[in-house]
Amino acid sequence: MGGELEVIARPVLGLEVIAGVGLLNAKFRNGTDAFTGIPLEGNRTPFTPNLTYNVAAQYRSETGFFGRLEVIGFGNTFFDDLNTIEQEAFALANLRLGYEYEDYGFYAFANNLFDTEYVTQAFALGTGTVGTFGAPRTFGVQVRAKF
Numbered sequence: 338m339g340g341e342l343e344v345i346a347r348p349v350l351g352l353e354v355i356a357g358v359g360l361l362n363a364k365f366r367n368g369t370d371a372f373t374g375i376p377l378e379g380n381r382t383p384f385t386p387n388l389t390y391n392v393a394a395q396y397r398s399e400t401g402f403f404g405r406l407e408v409i410g411f412g413n414t415f416f417d418d419l420n421t422i423e424q425e426a427f428a429l430a431n432l433r434l435g436y437e438y439e440d441y442g443f444y445a446f447a448n449n450l451f452d453t454e455y456v457t458q459a460f461a462l463g464t465g466t467v468g469t470f471g472a473p474r475t476f477g478v479q480v481r482a483k484f
Contacts, residue, residue: 359389388412405433416459442481
């Protein structure tokens with residue numbers, strides 16, 4: 338059970354303010370863990386954050402300048418049926434600056450500006466836990482062309 342809401346406002350020419358939130362309550366109704374036989378009823382399903390949100394401000398000038406600053410957030414997430422492996426809530430900030438002209442765009446970007454450490458997947462292996470970290474702070478350039 339869950340829901341989403343997204344709002345976009347355009348307070349002045351060229352400026353968009355965007356906000357969204359998603360809430361999710363995904364739980365097992367029945368069943369048992371295949372390895373331990375422990376009941377799963379009431380546990381949260383894996384890979385389903387209880388909250389997601391985004392807030393962004395984006396500006397496109399008439400002269401071609403483009404800028405966007407956004408924050409994307411995720412509530413806590415479990416990676417296993419028993420809810421023993423968990424990624425705590427976290428947020429990522431991203432920035433994009435560029436110039437757009439007709440069918441072309443030139444951009445510089447920075448993702449995960451504050452170099453937040455987070456895990457995208459994890460599982461138990463023997464007596465420990467193995468996981469994959471999300472992308473660190475990343476800088477780049479992009480060229481876009483429409484044909």
